[in-house]
Amino acid sequence: MNDPDTLPLPVWRDELELEYAALAERLEPLVPCLEIPLHLPWIDAINKLKKQRGAVIMAHSYQSPEIFHGVADITGDSLALAQAAAACDADLIVLCGVHFMAESAKILAPGKTVLIPDVEAGCSLAASITAADVRALRARHPGVPVVSYVNTTAEVKAESDACCTSANAVEVVEAMGTAQVIFLPDRFLGNYVASKTAVELILWSGSCEVHEQFTGQQARHAREQFNARLLAHPECPPDVWAEADFVGSTTAMGKWLERERPARVALITECSMADNLRARFPDTEFIKPCNLCPHMQRITLPKIHACLRDLRPAVEVPEAVATRACMALQRMLAVGRREAV
Known part of the structure; x- marks a missing residue:
């Protein structure tokens, strides 16, 4: 068995065509x-390398x-x-997503090594607010609880x-049990x-640089031009x-498609999600009025291979921050997934 730390770069072998025939058909x-x-x-x-390392690879729907x-x-x-990070048995997690997701995995699984293939894979929402901003909001609205979208840094979660x-x-x-709640950072x-x-x-006035670009006019065009469900x-x-x-959320969209089975649909979200759902719903035609997330696109197969080979970059969260952020994340997990689908 090859030492993972000295592996050469992968090259094409003819037997891969047969070994991965089913995957190639799925990707085609x-x-x-x-x-x-x-x-x-x-x-x-x-x-092969993740098996040698005993790693689990987690990928967001936008990969x-x-x-x-x-x-x-x-x-x-x-x-x-x-939820998977909190329940995961593996000692090594590779998070294929953006940085706040890897931070959340580390907070919920502090004893595990969490790698992210590119530390520059960020998020416009997470960048739109700081811990100091949250403290200032609390000072202006004393006694009002703060609910933070998971698309935030560990310091903001804390x-x-x-x-x-x-x-x-x-x-x-609603679980906060108060008449007012500070909700951040996505205004939409x-x-x-x-x-x-x-x-x-x-x-707060934050927004997602991918989703904020969509307009009602684009949505109407998709419906009228392509007779698509939106x-x-x-x-x-x-x-x-x-x-x-x-x-609804990305998972709720999948459940809606499973139930409704439309002939043609337009997913007004990140492009890769439509690509990935197309494999589950081959009888549905996907119209793509979508935008690519530049941060998600920073994660590539060569970078995943490199981070597994080198066991870096590893994500670390200071213990004092992680302890407080974990309480906020645990409240989220306690509520679970209850949206209407």
């Missing part, structure tokens, strides 16, 4: 066919298909990955009473939550939700 409608022979040596090398289908052991939205995802934001807000998700609850929300993420602006047949 999802990525340009000429790319598949380029991906397979990396996929093969990563799958590209060759990662999502080719090397990931656990896939899902932010809540699913947080200043919060609870975290939430788009899958359980309404339920977490905050507005969506406010439309579903009697709790008054005090909002599914939108609540991080989109309100005029987009108004056009949508369903608004």
Whole structure:
């Protein structure tokens, strides 16, 4: 067996075509066919290396298909990955997503090594607010609890009473048991939550650089031009939700598709999610009025291989921050996934 620390770069071998025939068939409608022979040596090398390392690879739904289908052991939205990190038995986790997700995994599994293939894979929402901003909000609104979207740094989570995802934001807000809640940082998700609850929300002005670009006009065009059903993420602006047949988290969109089985659908969210769902629903035509997340795209097969080979970059969270952030994350996990689907 090769030493993982001295492995050569993967190269094409003819036997890969037969060994990964089923995966290649699955990827063929999802990525340009000429790319598949380029991906397979990396996929093969990563799958062998993760077995040698005893690692678990977790991939967010916005990861590209060759990662999502080719090397990931656990896939899902932010809540699913947080739950998996808390329950994971492996001592080594490779988080294929953005930095706040890897931080959350480390906070919930402090005794494990958590690697992220690219430390520069960030998030516009997480960058839009700091711990000092949260403390200032608390000073302006004494006694009002803070609910932070999971798309935040560990330091912001540590200043919060609870975290939430788009899958359980309404339920977490209502679980605070107060007339007012500070909700941050996504103003569009905050507005969506406010439309579903009697709790008054005090909002921050953050937004997702992917979802904020969509417009109601684009959504109408997808419906009228392609006769498509519309599914939108609540991080989109309100005029987009108004056009949508369903608004919900990434996992809830999948459940809606499973139930409704539309002939044609437009997912108004990150592009890779539509690619990955197309494999589950081959009879549905996916129209793609979507945007790629530049941060998610920083995660690649060569970077996953390198981080498994070198066991870095590792994510660390200071203990004092992690302890407080963990309490906020645990409140999120206690609520679980209760959105309507």
